[in-house]
Amino acid sequence: MFWQALLYSTPVSLAALGEVVGQRAGQLNIGLEGVMLSAAYAGMAATYRTHNPWIGVLAAVLAALLISAFQAFFTIKMALDQVVVGTAINLFAMGLTNSLFRAQFGTSGKLISIPGLPKIGELDPLVFVLLLAVPLVIWTMRKTRWGLAVRASGEYPDAAESAGFSVVRLRFQSALIAGFFAGLAGAHLSICLAGSFAENMTAGRGFLAIAMVTFGRWKPGWVVAASLLVGGAEALQYRAQAMGIHLPFQLLVALPYILSLVVLIVLGKGVGGPASLGVPYRRNL
Amino acid sequence: MILTFLIFGLPVGSSFRLIAEGAFSDKIAISRTLVAMTPMLLTGIGMTFAWRAGMYNIGGEGQFICGGLAGAALFQAVPSAPSWLLLLATCIGGMLIAVFAGWLQIKRGVPLVISTILLNFIALQFLDWACAGPLKDPVGGVPLSKRLPETSMLLRFDRQTDLHSGTVYALVIAALAYIFLFLTPEGFRIRLVGQNTRVARSNRMKPNQIQLGAMAISGALCGLAGGIEYVGISGQIGTSFSQNWGFLAIPVALLGSLHPLGVIASALYFGALFAGCNNLARYSSAQNSIIYIMQAVAVLIVVALGQWSRQRETKVHNE
Numbered sequence: 001m002f003w004q005a006l007l008y009s010t011p012v013s014l015a016a017l018g019e020v021v022g023q024r025a026g027q028l029n030i031g032l033e034g035v036m037l038s039a040a041y042a043g044m045a046a047t048y049r050t051h052n053p054w055i056g057v058l059a060a061v062l063a064a065l066l067i068s069a070f071q072a073f074f075t076i077k078m079a080l081d082q083v084v085v086g087t088a089i090n091l092f093a094m095g096l097t098n099s100l101f102r103a104q105f106g107t108s109g110k111l112i113s114i115p116g117l118p119k120i121g122e123l124d125p126l127v128f129v130l131l132l133a134v135p136l137v138i139w140t141m142r143k144t145r146w147g148l149a150v151r152a153s154g155e156y157p158d159a160a161e162s163a164g165f166s167v168v169r170l171r172f173q174s175a176l177i178a179g180f181f182a183g184l185a186g187a188h189l190s191i192c193l194a195g196s197f198a199e200n201m202t203a204g205r206g207f208l209a210i211a212m213v214t215f216g217r218w219k220p221g222w223v224v225a226a227s228l229l230v231g232g233a234e235a236l237q238y239r240a241q242a243m244g245i246h247l248p249f250q251l252l253v254a255l256p257y258i259l260s261l262v263v264l265i266v267l268g269k270g271v272g273g274p275a276s277l278g279v280p281y282r283r284n285l
Numbered sequence: 286m287i288l289t290f291l292i293f294g295l296p297v298g299s300s301f302r303l304i305a306e307g308a309f310s311d312k313i314a315i316s317r318t319l320v321a322m323t324p325m326l327l328t329g330i331g332m333t334f335a336w337r338a339g340m341y342n343i344g345g346e347g348q349f350i351c352g353g354l355a356g357a358a359l360f361q362a363v364p365s366a367p368s369w370l371l372l373l374a375t376c377i378g379g380m381l382i383a384v385f386a387g388w389l390q391i392k393r394g395v396p397l398v399i400s401t402i403l404l405n406f407i408a409l410q411f412l413d414w415a416c417a418g419p420l421k422d423p424v425g426g427v428p429l430s431k432r433l434p435e436t437s438m439l440l441r442f443d444r445q446t447d448l449h450s451g452t453v454y455a456l457v458i459a460a461l462a463y464i465f466l467f468l469t470p471e472g473f474r475i476r477l478v479g480q481n482t483r484v485a486r487s488n489r490m491k492p493n494q495i496q497l498g499a500m501a502i503s504g505a506l507c508g509l510a511g512g513i514e515y516v517g518i519s520g521q522i523g524t525s526f527s528q529n530w531g532f533l534a535i536p537v538a539l540l541g542s543l544h545p546l547g548v549i550a551s552a553l554y555f556g557a558l559f560a561g562c563n564n565l566a567r568y569s570s571a572q573n574s575i576i577y578i579m580q581a582v583a584v585l586i587v588v589a590l591g592q593w594s595r596q597r598e599t600k601v602h603n604e
Contacts, residue, residue, distance in 0.1 A: 030343075030398065080588050083341050083398060087535045088581040088588075095577025102574070207402045214399055248418070254410035257403045264395045273396075 003123060004239070009231015010127050011036070011185040011193070011202075013224045015209035017130070017137055018181025020220050023213055024141065025174035026154035026167075028278040030086025031071050032182055033206025034093030039064040039186025041097040044197035045104070047114040053191050056114070057126070060187035061180060067093065068179025069172075076171045079280035098199050116195050126188045130224075133181070137220045150174055154274030157281045167281045182206070204257075211260045218273055226263075230256040300565055307564020308557035316446035317563075320518065322556025324349070324510040326455045328534030329541060329548040330462045331506030335383075336543055337466065338499035339479035344386055344401030345507045346531030347408035348379035352508025353515045353522045354412060355379075357420050357430045360437070368437050372512045379508015380501050382408065387500035391493045405531070413524050422521070429523040439517040451513035456549065458506070463545035475499050507531060536584045542591070555580065 015036055022029045029035075042063035047056030067089065074085045117124045141147040150170050152160035157167045189205070190197050212230065216223030237252035308318045328345045335342035342348075355378025356371045366374075386404055389395040417428040440450040466472035478485045478495045485492050510530060515522055537555055541547030558576050566573040 028398070074585065074589065078589055078592055080592055083343070084535075084539055084588055085585065087343070087539075088584045091532075091536060091577045091584075092581035095574045095579075095581065098574035099578070204402075204406050207406070211399050211403055214396060248414050250410040250414035250417075253413075254407050257406040257410075261395075261400060261403045261407070264399065265389060265393050 004235040005228060005232035006127060007123060008193070008234045008238075009228045010130055011189045012205050012209050012212060012231055013227040014126070014130050014133075014181045014185035014188065015206060016212040016216070016223045016227045017133060017220055018178035018185075019209055019213045020216070020218060020223050021137065021141065021150065021174045021181075022178030023277055024154045024218060024274055025150045025171045026157065026274055026276045026279065026281065027072075027075065027171055027175050027178070028082045028086070028210075029068075029071070029175070029178055030083050030210070031067070031089030031093075032086075032178070032210055033202055033204065034086075034090040035064050035067050035071075035179055035182040036186040036189070036206045036209075037097050037200065037202045038067050038093045039183040040190035040201055041101065041186075041197055043187040044114060044190040045100070047191055051115060053115055053117045056191050057117070057184070057187045060191070061183035064179045064183025064186060065176060068175055068182070072172050072175035075280065076168055076175065079282050082278050082280070094200060097197075101197060101199060114191065114195055116192050124188075124192045126184055126192060129184060134220060134224050141220065146170075151274070153281070154276055157276055171281065185209070208256060208260070211257075211264070214273065215260050215263055215267075217267075226260075230259055233259060303565040303568055304558070304561030306561075308561040313446055314560060314564075316448035317560035318553070318556045319452050320447045320449075320556075321559035322552045323452045323455045323517070324514050324530040325533055325537045325555055326459055326549060326552035327510035327513065328507045328531055329537035329552050330459050330545055331379075331503040331510070332534045332538035333462070333541070333543045333545060333548055334466070334475065334499045334506070335503035336538060337479045338475045338496045339482070340387060340390075340496050340500050340503070341398045342383065342386070342401055342500065342503050343398055343535065344383060344404050344504075344531070345534040346527055346529070347401065347405040348383050348504045348507035349511040349514075349527045349531040350408040350412045351382045352376065352379040352511030353526050354408075354415055354420075355508065356512045356515050357415075357522050360433060361420055361431065366437065368439055368516050371433075371437065371516050372509060375508045375512025375515065376505040377508070379511065380505040383500045383504020383507070384497060387497045391497065412522070412526060416523050416526075420522070427523070430521045433516065433520040437516065438520055439513070447518055449513075449517040451517035454513065455510075458509075459545050459549050466545060507534065533580070536580045539584050540580075540587055542587070 015032055019029055019032060039060035043056040043060030046059030047053050050056070071085055071089050074080045075082045117126065141151065149160050149163070149165045152163070153165070153167045153170045160170065161167050186202070189201065194201065208230065209227070212227045213223050216226040233255040237255065240252060307314055309315055328349060331348070332342060332345060352375035356375040359366055359371055359374040382404055386397055386400045389400045390397040416430055420430040422429055422431045442448050442450070466475065474485065474490055474495050475498070478490065478492045482492045485495070511527065514526070514530070519526065533555065537551050538548055540554070541549070541551035558579060562573045562576045
């Protein structure tokens with residue numbers, strides 16, 4: 001049961017882990033859903049062509065980095081509103097993946113199955129990547145100069161700038177890190193969990209990851225723990241179905257969302273997020 | 286748009302022709318455009334109210350669904366309810382969920398961006414459950430609510446087309462929204478709170494109240510959009526009741542630069558794209574999902590151009 005929860009929560013956890021870094025730098029990445037979706041598609045398509053799931057993972061990460069860089073260009077370089085750009089990115093990714101998918105694989109809805117990554121026990125390698133990445137991210141954010149600078153650029157960008165860092169560069173770097181993890185998340189979804197692709201297959205997991213960052217109060221460890229809990233709800237849903245428990249199916253699907261909303265309401269104002277989250281930085285010359 | 290054609294290797298000229306034909310060539314095409322425009326116009330105006338007040342409402346989809354649900358629930362309870370009463374119920378349905386999200390942000394500090402997204406998913410599952418359970422039509426096996434009788438539906442202008450009086454209502458509401466936002470003190474307060482909360486507060490306004498009010502209007506309009514779709518077109522609601530009309534509200538509102546008159550134009554443009562792209566998909570290898578790409582690109586270009594001209598202005602100003 002625990003392994004299953006871990007397995008099903010891995011996409012959300014990976015995406016949320018990257019999103020913590022991005023949000024700490026002041027980047028609210030509403031386009032996360034779209035980045036994950038594009039990665040899931042790229043991962044599937046590359047694996048289908050080459051029959052090598054590792055190349056699929058690579059393609060997924062590259063696609064995610066590309067779209068994240070695109071998004072970062074608009075939100076950081078051009079200092080456009082992050083919610084606006086993120087919304088556009090989501091639309092773009094939805095249209096792009098749907099069109100490419102239908103153009104390449106037809107609309108018949110026939111199931112495409114692709115080889116998955118070799119499993120280690122019950123888990124696949126990307127789960128271990130997640131487990132290794134958590135302490136790494138915690139350490140980087142807490143102990144390194146770069147981590148401190150990133151946090152500063154999300155709290156009080158002028159301070160980071162006057163300490164000799166470039167806020168634009170810091171935010172760009174963290175946006176790419178967020179993109180990297182979103183790529184792994186998408187790859188895990190299509191290559192490891194589904195072994196296939198379906199239109200709009202992320203089904204809100206990117207948004208859920210953003211909610212998890214708030215839920216986990218911008219602390220990488222807590223964020224992943226929260227994702228695990230919510231992912232557990234998803235595993236529970238399959239388990240309950242298998243055991244024939246008669247709960248409305250829809251309630252189970254909605255459970256992760258209800259759970260996160262309730263927790264956010266209960267936690268209330270508590271610890272706030274980074275002070276400059278979502279605020280485009282314009283250098284005062 | 287041309288860019289999109291090129292990316293997918295479509296012939297630019299004939300693609301344009303197919304889209305234009307699908308959107309404007311005859312009575313049926315034009316009515317398709319207008320029918321697609323209607324929900325986007327209402328939700329787009331709804332978003333305009335919220336975003337103008339500085340409330341990032343992303344919950345258009347959830348509010349649209351709750352509107353439809355409230356209407357269907359009223360019909361279930363009171364089968365003789367006239368269409369205006371059903372529409373009122375849909376307004377209230379959308380309003381309640383939007384005000385709830387606004388209240389969460391103001392009182393409990395839950396970011397609106399996140400709560401509205403979560404509520405979208407919850408509303409979607411709730412719709413699923415309601416259509417398969419309490420609201421399900423006992424006749425027939427598909428998860429759809431009971432069909433409205435003809436007498437409760439909105440007036441149709443022509444038997445051949447789906448065009449209904451809801452389109453006229455939407456246009457009237459858009460005009461009223463313009464008057465309200467730009468020509469009344471209440472509208473001025475909404476815009477001021479969105480632009481500078483501090484100035485608003487120092488002028489003894491209550492930003493929280495005004496923002497909640499804007500969310501209420503926003504939710505009511507999105508709910509009404511759901512209602513008009515229900516009472517005007519479908520007559521029943523099912524799992525796929527909202528075809529992303531609530532999500533599309535944001536690009537529509539942004540492309541209309543958050544101005545009701547601009548939103549009329551952008552909703553019309555998107556409506557034409559919808560009708561046109563369906564035509565394009567029928568007669569060429571293109572998929573109608575390329576419409577999302579066109580919309581995304583259009584929004585990015587518009588906001589980027591806006592920003593660019595603003596930056597130039599400040600530069601000139603500084604010199």
